[in-house]
Amino acid sequence: MTIRRRDLLVGVAGAGMCAFSPGFTAPLAARTHTKRSSGGSLQTYRRGFDNQRIPDLGNGTFLNPVVSGDRPDPAILKDGADYYMTFSTFDAYPGLTIWHSRDLVNWRPLEAALTRNIGSVWAPSLHKDKGRYLLYIPVKAKPQNDIFVAWADDITGPWSDPIPLGLPSHIDPCHAVAEDGSRWLFLSGGDRVRLSDDNLSLAGAVEHVYDPWRYPSDWIVEGFSPEGPKIHHVGGWYYMITAVGGTAGPPTGHMVIAARSRSLHGPWEHHPGNPLVRTESVDEAWWSRGHASLVEAPDGSWWSLYHGYENGYWTLGRQCLLDPVEFTPDGWFRMTGGDLSAPIAKPGGGAAVTHGMPLTDNFSAPLALGSKWAFFKPDADEAARATSGNGVLRLKGKGAAPSSGSPLLLTAGDRSYRFECDIELAPGGRAGLILFYDDKLYCGLGFDAERFVTHQYGRERARPANPHGGRMRMRVTNRRHIVTYDTSGDGGKTWHRFDRGMEVSGYHHNVRGDFLMLRPGLYAAGPGEAKFRDFRFTALED
Missing domain, CATH: 2.115.10.20 (Glycosyl hydrolase domain; family 43)
Structure with a gap:
């Protein structure tokens, strides 16, 4: 016997759901993945x-x-x-x-x-x-x-x-x-x-x-x-x-x-x-x-x-x-x-409808803060750092590293994925892509006009020479906790494997506390504003 009454909802806890963007449709992929x-x-x-x-x-x-x-x-x-x-x-x-x-x-x-x-x-x-x-x-x-x-x-x-x-x-x-x-x-x-x-x-x-x-x-x-x-x-x-x-x-x-x-x-x-x-x-x-x-x-x-x-x-x-x-x-x-x-x-069966949202962002519209992107521990005026439109995200530098710079992050729900972006520095500035748990535990790759900086275990480490100068395309791959970095000086036509990888299965609550997750994102540090273009996210079938 199943009770099917409609006198529920005295004190039901809150739940959020996303409306469909006007004029925006996207067909579901027919492909499936079995493991x-x-x-x-x-x-x-x-x-x-x-x-x-x-x-x-x-x-x-x-x-x-x-x-x-x-x-x-x-x-x-x-x-x-x-x-x-x-x-x-x-x-x-x-x-x-x-x-x-x-x-x-x-x-x-x-x-x-x-x-x-x-x-x-x-x-x-x-x-x-x-x-x-x-x-x-x-x-x-x-x-x-x-x-x-x-x-x-x-x-x-x-x-x-x-x-x-x-x-x-x-x-x-x-x-x-x-x-x-x-x-x-x-x-x-x-x-x-x-x-x-x-x-x-x-x-x-x-x-x-x-x-x-x-x-x-x-x-x-x-x-x-x-x-x-x-x-x-x-x-x-x-x-x-x-x-x-x-x-x-x-x-x-x-x-x-x-x-x-x-x-x-x-x-x-x-x-x-x-x-x-x-x-x-x-x-x-x-x-x-x-x-x-x-x-x-x-x-x-x-x-x-x-x-x-x-x-x-x-x-x-x-x-x-x-x-x-x-x-x-x-x-x-x-x-x-x-x-x-x-x-x-499914409850009531029915056909599949559009679910979730794209994490890829071409920065042609105002930044989707809250629904897609979010700052970590932002100041009151943090949103003023980011201006998006005409294919460019302009992000003012803050702090010296992701730990002090309120990085801009996404919530990714796949076990394996890749994300990449074109990054252009301001004179004297630094920027890069990261996998961020909190300000004490993160990894990633950044650069200034002369050198790379590797972010490992929440610290800034080796600084090998940067052959690309103040603009490059950067790619981060997280395949079941194994992280690799690739860089390109010609817009992604030719990729060069960076020689420092990471294993990040320990970047979680039972190590650091605070109940967070490891999030992909980007950061800008130092003077001026970095420019980010053509951010692409791809979930990988592992």
Whole structure:
């Protein structure tokens, strides 16, 4: 028996989805790519923009991830026939890009909702209440952490300036409306706090309302860490879905648990089948699965969105996964997608539609900040550094290296890829292409008019002679963590292999912390502005 009701969406976490650009269409690639996962199962991806893998297989099934690359802590909102989703964006700005879908499988980015740097954004939530869209935004920042709220009358904005709520000790908020009409924000650790009727300020003190289910003491986890509560009202029950076991660390740690109550005020009873989702072996296709939400599909079926690390690819960050849900006659539910290594029937079936966006950029239009490109830890006026149009990106130099220069980065979701660009220096300036985790861990190749500079382990190293002068075409290939560099002085007709390669499988959270991913990008340092032309990204079938 499956419950198919439409009284969901009391406190569903936010989700972003991208609208289709007016006048822009791109056919899906018919070619597919088949490989065996580490667990031995066949994985066949369809290919889209820039040969990027896409989930919709075009035959009524899909293959996870539904949004690849670093898309952690998915926050999903059903708004009529539309679905919106957003993710943690940490130190990338503009941040909190809203994504859009009509079928939960194919997603496209809209605009970023957060343009002002208020800190590192962790696990936001997106809601709609009284006709107004709401974003609750927890940040790690100095002088103190906090949770902010922003609102908009339209999902595409403009969004209000974020308002601090004064919650320095909690993360992972989720908005919920009780049966008596009161508004609440559920928080990490089993706590909650009452909100004002307009949802924009606190109306009480934080209170503890729930002690999460505990896993057996001999399980291999990162830590208890109860977080990511999601509240859903379905069929007369309030369901609370929580993550425990830690977010990264051992692949078997992060997991999904649930509880329910007839009242939002409790008491809460644990799901008898806890945990509902947990990676049990390092041989599985997806590691550290957790931070789940429920959502009803267009055909009335139920699904869960959560994140996980791809087997062997912590460098890609936590990717967005879609798992079918079945409600049982006793009013509980379960996830039915197994380890998510195999294709799954799409919600309602249907033909494949355009998914994702091209990462290639010819810089003929204003720079797509937020939807495609983002700065790392930008200053308030960072956007003024970049001017794009007529085939040229002009990027003012900042700092002496990527570590001090707020590089301009992309989120790439393939295990292997190549990117290249024509780069022209300003007198005395430096520029290059990089693979960037954070300002302490990155690699890449840069140059000035006389010499190259290699970026290794977050440090600037050898400086061999540059035979090309102040302009060259540069190419970076990341093939399953093996990185090579090539340069060209004739616009890419002839390539020269640079003699320092890298292995980057350790450029990830379990080495450096902060839950980020290894991102391709570009930087400019020193005086003047560098000019970038014809940026091309190509996913490689590995």
